[in-house]
Amino acid sequence: MSQVEWDMDEDIEEKPFNMKYMRRMLRYLYPYRRLMSLVVVIVLFNMLLSLSEPIILAYIIDKGIGDKNFAVITALGISLLGIRLVSWLFSWMHTRWINFTGQRILFDLRQQLFNHLQSLSFRFFDGRPAGKIMSRITNDTNAIGELINGGLITMVMEVTHLLGIVIILFWMDWQLALLSFIMMPLLYVIVAKVRPKIEGSWSRSRSTMSAINGNLNETIQGIRVVQAFSRQSNNNDKFNEINTRNKKAFMRAITLESTVYPLVEMIGMIGTCIVVWFGAIRVIDGALSLGFIMAFINYLWRFWGPLSALSKVYSQLLSAMASAERIFEVLDTDSEVKNSSNARALPPIDGGVEFEHVSFRYDDNKPNVLHDVSFKVKPGQRVALVGPTGAGKSTIVNLLMRFYDATDGSLRIDGMDVKNATLESLRKQMGIVLQDSFIFAGTVEQNMRYGNEEATDEQLRKAGESVRLDRVVAQLSDGYATEVEERGSKLSVGQRQLLAFGRVLLSDPRILILDEATSSVDTETEQHIQEALQTLLAGRTAFIIAHRLSTIRDADLILVVQDGRIAEQGSHEALMKQSGLYANLVLTQLSMQESVILQTS
Numbered sequence: 001m002s003q004v005e006w007d008m009d010e011d012i013e014e015k016p017f018n019m020k021y022m023r024r025m026l027r028y029l030y031p032y033r034r035l036m037s038l039v040v041v042i043v044l045f046n047m048l049l050s051l052s053e054p055i056i057l058a059y060i061i062d063k064g065i066g067d068k069n070f071a072v073i074t075a076l077g078i079s080l081l082g083i084r085l086v087s088w089l090f091s092w093m094h095t096r097w098i099n100f101t102g103q104r105i106l107f108d109l110r111q112q113l114f115n116h117l118q119s120l121s122f123r124f125f126d127g128r129p130a131g132k133i134m135s136r137i138t139n140d141t142n143a144i145g146e147l148i149n150g151g152l153i154t155m156v157m158e159v160t161h162l163l164g165i166v167i168i169l170f171w172m173d174w175q176l177a178l179l180s181f182i183m184m185p186l187l188y189v190i191v192a193k194v195r196p197k198i199e200g201s202w203s204r205s206r207s208t209m210s211a212i213n214g215n216l217n218e219t220i221q222g223i224r225v226v227q228a229f230s231r232q233s234n235n236n237d238k239f240n241e242i243n244t245r246n247k248k249a250f251m252r253a254i255t256l257e258s259t260v261y262p263l264v265e266m267i268g269m270i271g272t273c274i275v276v277w278f279g280a281i282r283v284i285d286g287a288l289s290l291g292f293i294m295a296f297i298n299y300l301w302r303f304w305g306p307l308s309a310l311s312k313v314y315s316q317l318l319s320a321m322a323s324a325e326r327i328f329e330v331l332d333t334d335s336e337v338k339n340s341s342n343a344r345a346l347p348p349i350d351g352g353v354e355f356e357h358v359s360f361r362y363d364d365n366k367p368n369v370l371h372d373v374s375f376k377v378k379p380g381q382r383v384a385l386v387g388p389t390g391a392g393k394s395t396i397v398n399l400l401m402r403f404y405d406a407t408d409g410s411l412r413i414d415g416m417d418v419k420n421a422t423l424e425s426l427r428k429q430m431g432i433v434l435q436d437s438f439i440f441a442g443t444v445e446q447n448m449r450y451g452n453e454e455a456t457d458e459q460l461r462k463a464g465e466s467v468r469l470d471r472v473v474a475q476l477s478d479g480y481a482t483e484v485e486e487r488g489s490k491l492s493v494g495q496r497q498l499l500a501f502g503r504v505l506l507s508d509p510r511i512l513i514l515d516e517a518t519s520s521v522d523t524e525t526e527q528h529i530q531e532a533l534q535t536l537l538a539g540r541t542a543f544i545i546a547h548r549l550s551t552i553r554d555a556d557l558i559l560v561v562q563d564g565r566i567a568e569q570g571s572h573e574a575l576m577k578q579s580g581l582y583a584n585l586v587l588t589q590l591s592m593q594e595s596v597i598l599q600t601s
């Protein structure tokens with residue numbers, strides 16, 4: 001299943017109301033409780049002001065126009081204007097405060113999620129596509145933000161509005177009030193039946209939109225592969241299908257809405273007509289005044305607005321529940337690899353490493369990937385990890401960096417179990433250069449300083465020279481200040497490798513882990529990389545996932561990994577003498593090199 005489809009299946013848009021989540025969401029409002037209480041008071045006051053308008057109008061008609069009393073008309077007209085001005089001022093204030101609070105809550109929530117995500121272990125990221133995690137930080141926080149800021153206030157406002165109107169209508173004339181609600185059951189049936197369909201279509205429209213985004217993202221990221229395999233036409237078909245689904249869902253939602261809402265208005269209108277009809281008879285009979293009946297109808301008109309606003313808040317509430325579940329799932333995930341309660345800072349290390357009967361599995365339901373791995377490395381030694389693909393070389397390195405903790409056995413650095421050392425003190429003294437080193441958007445200098453922001457300019461320049469990065473930098477338009485764009489896309493593979501060397505050299509780790517690049521670069525860059533490597537490795541304990549025979553031969557210790565076990569270990573000479581797996585590997589590589597030489601000569 002592609003990531004996009006997986007996302008669609010997984011991301012349910014609405015969940016039933018859950019009090020536990022609600023309480024937890026409300027906790028984000030707690031720091032702003034004073035401001036929010038003030039907002040509620042203002043909103044309620046505004047509501048009362050607004051509810052007084054029809055009554056004032058009724059007085060203007062009956063006592064002003066009816067009795068031809070200009071003083072009443074002027075006084076009440078001015079008070080209407082005053083009410084509008086005060087309402088406008090109060091709405092301005094509460095809109096500002098609500099938005100301010102909403103943004104603060106979103107800010108807090110996003111920040112909390114981001115901080116938490118960064119601390120999570122690799123295992124969390126293993127099973128989750130990046131797009132999905134990103135949508136939690138953006139879309140899901142927005143859904144929660146919208147509810148706890150706009151939604152809840154709307155709820156308070158509209159419920160009081162509705163209650164106020166009903167009370168006033170019954171207070172004015174209970175018989176007319178009962179008459180005006182005669183159409184309510186029919187209205188309820190229509191809304192209850194159609195509303196879920198409309199919501200469903202909107203939700204399908206949103207999820208197909210996120211599928212469109214996912215598809216676009218995948219295509220842009222993989223455009224080289226797309227074009228290389230001439231997949232444009234297949235991709236077009238796939239995109240067309242998702243695009244059509246989105247169009248259909250949107251059209252269905254719009255069609256339903258444009259049918260139902262006028263219908264709702266019409267039913268409301270019928271209710272009003274009934275009131276007007278009976279009201280008119282009573283006005284003619286002299287039992288009711290004209291102003292009274294106008295005010296009554298005005299209140300009736302106001303009745304439908306809050307109803308529709310409340311049903312919107314209700315679906316906002318359900319979608320916030322789904323978002324809350326996803327967000328709290330992330331926030332409740334504890335980092336697996338973390339400092340133990342008795343962890344202490346690792347003092348400056350010499351770089352001795354010992355694996356003792358280490359076993360490991362990535363997933364508790366899957367078999368072990370490493371079995372009983374044991375070896376000892378003295379400070380400053382160079383270790384080459386060799387073996388077939390999927391044998392477990394990177395896994396050994398992952399355990400050394402404590403990206404994962406060993407399932408069984410122990411791992412010691414300078415005699416101290418890594419589980420007793422704080423993660424920061426451990427990782428500060430280790431450096432890692434992967435095959436395709438991740439380069440961040442920013443300048444060459446910013447990338448180099450990534451592991452050591454305090455480095456002086458002199459140290460930076462020296463490190464650049466040592467790893468032959470200076471020659472690369474000399475060719476760049478702005479030297480070290482050149483922007484390298486996202487993932488270092490402005491640099492070649494070899495240049496990125498040298499920059500990664502520079503970065504790790506500047507952070508000066510005692511233990512260095514290196515995944516030797518397999519991708520071929522030109523002979524000159526290759527030579528620079530090899531020279532840079534010698535500088536980088538000097539005086540440090542180094543673990544190299546090695547592919548070149550020359551690197552392997554130079555190592556003090558070679559670990560031959562096969563099926564998650566150390567099949568052989570020792571120096572090149574010792575292992576060659578054994579005539580085992582390693583000797584075979586070397587012979588195969590030599591014969592391959594010979595055939596390449598023969599073919600090219």
Ligand SMILES: Nc1ncnc2c1ncn2[C@@H]1O[C@H](COP(=O)(O)OP(=O)(O)OP(=O)(O)O)[C@@H](O)[C@H]1O
Pocket residue numbers: 126362363369387388389390391392393394395396
């Ligand atoms: N994050 C992960 N989650 C689950 N299984 C994994 C994960 N990473 C690796 N594996 C599995 O663990 C085994 C060892 O993988 P590892 O990456 O350590 O091999 P390797 O020797 O470094 O291979 P290569 O030379 O191809 O990089 C493989 O079977 C692989 O499928």
